[in-house]
Amino acid sequence: MTSTTTTPRSATGSVALHGVTKVYGRGANAVPALDGVSLDVAPGEFVCLVGASGCGKSTLLNLVAGLDRPSGGRIDLEEGVEPGLMFQEPALFPWLTVEGNVEVPLKLRGLPRAARRDRVAELLGTVHLADFGRKRPHELSGGMRQRVALARTLALDTPVLLMDEPFGALDAMTRDILHDELERIWTQRQLTVLFVTHNVREAARLADRIILLSSRPGRIIWSTPVDVPRPRRIDSPEVAAIAAEVTDRLRTEVGRHGR
Numbered sequence: 156m157t158s159t160t161t162t163p164r165s166a167t168g169s170v171a172l173h174g175v176t177k178v179y180g181r182g183a184n185a186v187p188a189l190d191g192v193s194l195d196v197a198p199g200e201f202v203c204l205v206g207a208s209g210c211g212k213s214t215l216l217n218l219v220a221g222l223d224r225p226s227g228g229r230i231d232l233e234e235g236v237e238p239g240l241m242f243q244e245p246a247l248f249p250w251l252t253v254e255g256n257v258e259v260p261l262k263l264r265g266l267p268r269a270a271r272r273d274r275v276a277e278l279l280g281t282v283h284l285a286d287f288g289r290k291r292p293h294e295l296s297g298g299m300r301q302r303v304a305l306a307r308t309l310a311l312d313t314p315v316l317l318m319d320e321p322f323g324a325l326d327a328m329t330r331d332i333l334h335d336e337l338e339r340i341w342t343q344r345q346l347t348v349l350f351v352t353h354n355v356r357e358a359a360r361l362a363d364r365i366i367l368l369s370s371r372p373g374r375i376i377w378s379t380p381v382d383v384p385r386p387r388r389i390d391s392p393e394v395a396a397i398a399a400e401v402t403d404r405l406r407t408e409v410g411r412h413g414r
């Protein structure tokens with residue numbers, strides 16, 4: 156009997172930052188954005204990053220995504236892993252249908268047409284948009300557009316998802332539904348998620364661990380595991396208690412620096 160062993164997805168999603176520093180510009184115009192950030196994210200872990208405005212959260216995600224290079228330190232991903240990145244704006248191609256948008260990464264990977272069609276259908280099913288494949292982005296709500304963006308990111312078939320305020324522009328009800336969706340997909344696919352948010356309740360609702368960055372230049376000043384059983388409700392007393400603690404720490408930090 157032959158057996159095929161496939162590496163579990165959870166074995167490939169680790170992210171490790173070692174003393175990562177980022178300075179934009181030079182000389183008198185130098186802007187230190189990150190200062191000595193070390194962080195180990197375990198495969199399958201959901202980590203939320205919070206911190207004052209401008210403390211370097213997006214910079215950190217961009218560095219992990221490989222869109223920019225650190226000025227110092229090192230970022231380790233497992234070999235061949237290219238993280239998927241999602242922003243507050245879904246950044247869809249307006250001239251393409253929903254199917255066409257989700258198909259883009261599959262085309263870039265050279266998947267044959269029939270395989271692309273099956274994969275797009277599966278991904279749209281995953282984000283509950285099976286009946287909307289022929290629509291164009293302008294025909295969808297904001298929440299639906301973010302679902303398309305999520306399906307397109309999942310089409311990269313990456314174990315590491317980097318999310319920069321992905322639900323920041325959505326109303327509370329839509330955000331709540333998308334939290335449930337993301338949690339389900341994260342569990343099913345054993346994804347490693349690094350999620351930036353200003354919303355401490357959202358962090359407490361989603362994270363295994365919350366990391367607090369100092370005001371610029373960003374350093375990790377505090378972190379806490381979120382030991383609240385899943386599924387969670389954003390309005391549960393346990394989530395509210397964690398959010399209140401994060402808010403207190405954030406207030407203290409912002410108060411210290413005035414930003």
Ligand SMILES: Nc1ncnc2c1ncn2[C@@H]1O[C@H](COP(=O)(O)OP(=O)(O)OP(=O)(O)O)[C@@H](O)[C@H]1O
Pocket residue numbers: 179180186187188206207208209210211212213214215371
């Ligand atoms: N390309 C760049 N050139 C110069 N400075 C930059 C550049 N990108 C970011 N910065 C600066 O680096 C600092 C960190 O920016 P970053 O966008 O990472 O912060 P953030 O925590 O994501 O902010 P916010 O919470 O407001 O989205 C800010 O002071 C910003 O102005």
